[in-house]
Amino acid sequence: MENTQSKVQSSTPEKQHSLEAGTYEIIRNRLQQQSDKLELRLEQLNALRKETFGTVEPQLLANERLNTGNFCIARDMFALGQYCIFGYNVHIGLRSGIQLADVFNVYRLEGNTFREAGLELLKHEKFEIDFQNLYRYYKDAFFVRFVRQGSYLYMTFQVSNNAGDIKAFKWLIRENDLQYVDARSEHEIRAVQQFEFRWKRIDRDQHRKGLHPHVSVLDRVFVETVGGDLTIKVEDNTEDGRGIYREEVLHQDQTLDDAEYLYADLGNLIVLKIRPYQEGFRYFVFNEKMQEVQRIDALADSGVLLPDGQGLIFSNGYYLQTGEYKLFESVGRGWKFESRINAPNGEDYLYSFYNQAAGQSILMAYNVITQAVETPIRCHGFAIFADGTMGYFRSEEEATKHHMIQLWQTPFGSNPVLAREHTDSYLSKLGNKEIVKAMAECREILSLTHKEDSYADLYADLVSRCTDVLDSYYWINHQETFRLGEVLQELRDTAKTAIDEYEKKLSIQRTTQSAIERVRAQALDLFRQIGQENFESVDVFVYALSELRRLKGAIVSLEELRYTDKEFIAEMMERADQYQEDLSGQCIRFLLSDTALLPYQERINQHRDELEKITSALDGKALEEAIEKTAQELQLLIEIVNNLHITDANDSTRIIDQISALFATLNQLKGGIQKKHRELAGTEAQSAFRAQIKLLDQSTINFLDLAKTGKQCDDYLTKLLVQVEELEGQFAEYDRFIPILSEKREEIYIAFDSRRKAIAEALHKRTDQLQLAAERILKGVSSRLQNFRDAEAINGFFASDIMIEKVRDIIRQLQELEDSNKAAALQTQLKSLREEAVRQLRDRQDLYLDGENIIKLGQHHFDVNVQPLDLSIIERRGALYYHLTGTDFYELIEDAELNELQEVWSQELISEDAGVYRAEYLAYRVFQQWLRLEDRQNADLEALVKEAVNQRYNEGYTKGIHDQDALLILDELVKLYETIDLLRYPSDIRAFAYLLWHHALTEADRQLLQTQLRGAGTLLRVFPNGSTFDYLREEIQEALSKQVE
Structure with a gap:
């Protein structure tokens, strides 16, 4: 196999080695341990599976040579049973014709050796005629390749310079034999579908306008080709043109509408097909989980889905749903998907891609368990025999008689061999494909456990995948399958725990990042200020050096945060140290000048002038704070000077002496301000204390008035006692106020205790009155109940009568007044009254005739007197008598005084x-x-x-x-x-008053009395019920009495 350069994405996370690892890191380590455990059991299961079902490991069997009678260039080979049809092209030269042996030969594979078998397999009269006619009518014809479609084999020939101009001989495959059909079936050769997914075009509804417009792909990824580059983003933010992937385009001024956008949704993967303005299509794979983009130009030729939706395979590599991918850079463009061969074991698949221009194929073997493709095979022709042996060759550039064939052992044979000794095992009952499918899904889970936590929804996916496997395979916990379910259950539980902990980690990371950004902004701002400052006063140096020290403290604090950025901390600390070193040198040179400390001396003089103008303690406190601030700045200056690297000891002594002199003056001011503050504070405290006591007294009166219940008394008392405690704290330094506050606390407590007792007495009196009122009502109700004739009437009475509702209202009032005993007693009386009324009604209905006051005993009826026995007084025969109602008792009343009032008896x-x-x-x-x-x-x-x-x-x-x-x-x-007017009074009284006024009083008495009466009348008209002038009435009565005498 040829060596290829590959690009593989690593998904294994770095292990945590920190001794201070948090809960999340502990869970990650536990997850890795469980992942190792699952991997070990999968290896054990895989070994047992191979032992049970047998296995065919790919390995090189031999390098064999096929010998041809003429010098030729090999084109293709085809396996039929153990026979191999070898196709090639010879140079005819000056020969008048071409024979069948000049293009084809048949060999038999015996062991690992090819034996020439002659052309008997292809001997067919019609075929030979058609073959001769082909070369007779098409002088440029040459053999291209074998094509199998279903049960037919097509021998294809190119008859011109156009690669699409072909002729084909059609054969019917019958087991290990061929039957010729015709030479007119080239139109039946169908092109293989190159894409196993459908491209969808983006329309204008998915366009997003803005400063940086883009198109939305399923609202999951966003693409644009404006602004001079093709950008792929993961945020729907048109205000920001940045993204996770960017590459240049030819036309920088193109708009969003000028480009074409297509996509295919493959689960976690979105395949993008984008053509910028006046350019060719560009192909990308966006991984939503990893938030990454990979450009893959081979997708222009073909794209095939891997088994069980594991990902995508193409001519120069593959891309998995879990994010792993591999690209073989030695494979160029122009390769079309040709075929997919499934191994009987259910785990191996062979994908072939064909380059028509080069006449070559690329073979890629994919295993669903390992989910990987080894180095692809590049060849001019290949054939797979029934036992799985695969032979392939690479044509030499020059014609030759000896053609090298590599023979490999593969699992792609059509007749797999099952291990006979294990046919009764538990695994053999499950079937190899079932186990392979489960192992493949477990491999995906293993892949997820090796992902970084930046993988979107990593732990949710782990939980989902583990749950799917546990639910899909009933045998997953069986002993012979090494109890994979136990480990999967542990993985799922750990992943569930990790979900919450990961959110906590993200929160910590956000907090840490926020702190880093805050320190970054603070540092950059400080560095900018230092660069722009002139440093013409010591205050500026003190400020800059103190801020640098504070900044270094903030940078050091970042080291204590989890998930911090060590590189940033080191960089910022280095810059801060450099600025501090430069400023220190400038500060030393400045402090040695005569005017360096002049601002502090001026500030101290200003403090001295303000001390003379202080008129209140508040002003004194403000001045004291200003002096303290100046002292802190001087102290800071001393600390800064001590930290400066001053090589000359005399310079250091000179600077320290100058600052110490300022400190001595400042300490004198501190003593003066403290003395002045004590003098002013005593007087102001006395006034403030009196005001607070008045406010406390008013609050006590208000709260006593507001307190209506015992609980309110306790609440208001607590509030007032808290105020007293606050006053004690406020005036703690003044001992003369403490006894006053103690007495005030005792007074408040006694006042509220008395109020509480009064409220309790009033409440008790109120509840007693309510209880008595309810009992009087119930007594009246008891009498009314005697008149009812059926139970329904009694129930209706208790449900709707206003007096019954009044009793219930009294019960509610008692409950609101928290007297539950009386309320319960009345509730019991009301219930008992109803039950007793029903019981008495039932008794009357049982004893009395038709409900009347007549008792029937046999044939005899007896009247019953139901009048209540009561004492009354009645008039009878011109006299008054005592009478008992319902009886014949009468007794004469003999009372002289009563007899005198006989006229009003009636x-x-x-x-x-x-x-x-x-x-x-x-x-x-x-x-x-x-x-x-x-x-x-x-x-x-x-x-x-x-x-x-x-x-x-x-x-x-x-x-x-x-x-x-x-x-x-x-x-x-x-x-x-x-x-x-005066006629309302009797005539004798009016006559007597006339005599008194005109004959008994002197003129002076009449004028005085008239003046007094006129004034009294005026006031009495306004205040008629006043008693102010009772003395005047008494004087007139006294004068009348004397006159009468």
Whole structure:
């Protein structure tokens, strides 16, 4: 076989050797261990399979020579049983004719040696005539090759300079014999389909417009030929023209529409066929899992699918779904797919490609288990015999009589030999092809375990493939198949675990990359600033050197991150060291100048001036922070100077002395500012403390008002105590405030404790009232239940009656008030009342006649008195008697005082008697209410009457009658009251007041009293219920009393 250069993609990941390997690395190592275990068991199974079914390993058997009678150039060979038909062309020269032996000869393969067998196999009168006619009519005719299609063999001859101008002799193959058919069947020779997939063209719907337009291929890969290059991208981003693959095109100004785009979807692989403007097609294979692109020009000639969808094979190599590929660079263009020969063992396939111009074939043997093609065979003709022996030859450039044939042992024979001694084994029952198919799928799983984790959905694919194998082959866990299922199950479980851990790894990598990019941006920005700075002051040097030190710290921190970029860290650290070294030299030279530290001296002088202007502690704190910042900068300058490489000790001493002098001055300022701050802070703290105490007192009052439950009391108390603790922390340095805060804490606690107790008492009182109200309702309900005649009525009553709903509402209120005991007791009473009512109804229906108060005993009926026994007073025969209801008991009441009120014994209402109509009584009561109003003029009399009727329901008022009569009477009464002035008072009182005013009081007393009464009247019109002028009334009463005496 010829040597070829191949390009193989490595998929084996590097092993993790870090002692600090994380969970993900541990899982990867476990996956590799399980992969090795699976590979070992596959090798064991493969060895047993070969032992069971036998195996034919490809190996060279012999180099044999075929001898011809004339000098000729060999063209092709064909195997029929153990016979070999050898085809060739001789130079006729001056000979008048050509014989059959000048083109064909037949040999028999015996062992590894060819024996000439004569032309008896081809002896046929019609064939010989057609053969002679061919060379008679076509002077340039020559033999090309043998072509087999089904059961027919075609001997093809080219009859002109045009390769497509052929003639063919057709033979029928009958086992090991040939039967001639005709010489007119060249049209039956069909061209083999070169592509086992269909190209699909991209239309305008898949065009994506933008700054960098492209076409979308299934939304999985994106292609464009604009901007001077052909670019293949994996992101649908038209704002960015970058991609994973790029190569130049001839016409840089072409648009997206100028190119042609075709594709074929082969699972993980997408084959692209792209023709830029005015160029030929270019062919690419995009691997979606690996996110890689490989240009393969051989796809212009043919593309054949590998078994079980394992990938794609072409004339100069193959590309697998898992990402492995191999290209044989010595194979050029022009090779067409000719045939695929399947070995009976189900694992080996032979692909042949034919180059018509060169008259040569390329043979590639593919194994579905190893999923690889060894070095292809390049030859002019080949033949495979029934036992699998394959012979092939390469023609010499010069005509010769001796033609070298290589004989190889291959598995492609039509009569495989099965190992007889193992025909009853478990594997023989399964069949070789079944086992080969399973092993091929396991090999794919092994290939995935060797992938880098950049392989898209690696672990999900592992889980899926393992699950498919476990579900597809029932025998996978059998002992004789080495329990492959156990390892596959372990691999699947590990892959499932790796899915989550890989996401964590990606998250860590993104975080690390983000940190690297942040440091990169920080470093580049700092380097740019340093390059643009003039360095005319010490501040600039201090800033630059401190930032460089900070940057180096950030770079060192990157080393602690997982999955960091060591090369970037080394590069950035080297650049930072170089900048630091250059700046250090410049800084030393600058510090030795007389004006180097002048900015610090000016800043210290400014601090001294600001110290004299401080009026508050806040200003003092700000100045203290400014002084501290200056001190830090000086300290940083000292550290920087100490780290500088100063060769002259005098220079170093001089710089340090200058900085120390500045430090001494700065320390004096620190002492002054601290003293001033303490003086101002004491006064301000006192004012702040008083304000905080007032705020705390107000918060306490507000929270006490808001607290409606015990829990709220505890919550608000906690908030206030937290405020007290915060105040203690705020004023911790002032001891005189601590006792005040302690007393305040005790006061707050006592106040909320009292509030909690008051709330508890009110709650208890409220729940007691609700319970009593519910019990009164239930008592009334018990009486009403005696009137029901069936259980449905009782159930309906309990379901819809308003009083029952009221009881349930009381139960809900008790539950909301968290008194579950009372609520449960009422719930039990309500339930018991219903059950008791139903039970009593059932008893009455069983004892009483037709539900009436009559008991039937035999033929006799007895009335039952159901009146409740109650004591009452009734009028009888002009006197009052005690009476027990439901009985004949009467007893005369002898009471003189009661007898005096005999005239009202028959009065039914308190609002009406024989002399007073109840509407008049109602009008009088409302009139009395009206007199007590502050704003009588705007009073609504009708509303007052309605309110009185609603409140005095026991006085027997009928709405629409008594309220309307009372309103008419009231209206007239109010009008009369407002017009009669003093006539509203009795005449004797008016006469007595007249005598007192005109005869008992002096003129001076009358004027004084009139002034006082006028002022009192003015105020009483505004505040009619006030008691401010009660003393004036008392003085008038006293004067009247004296006059009466």
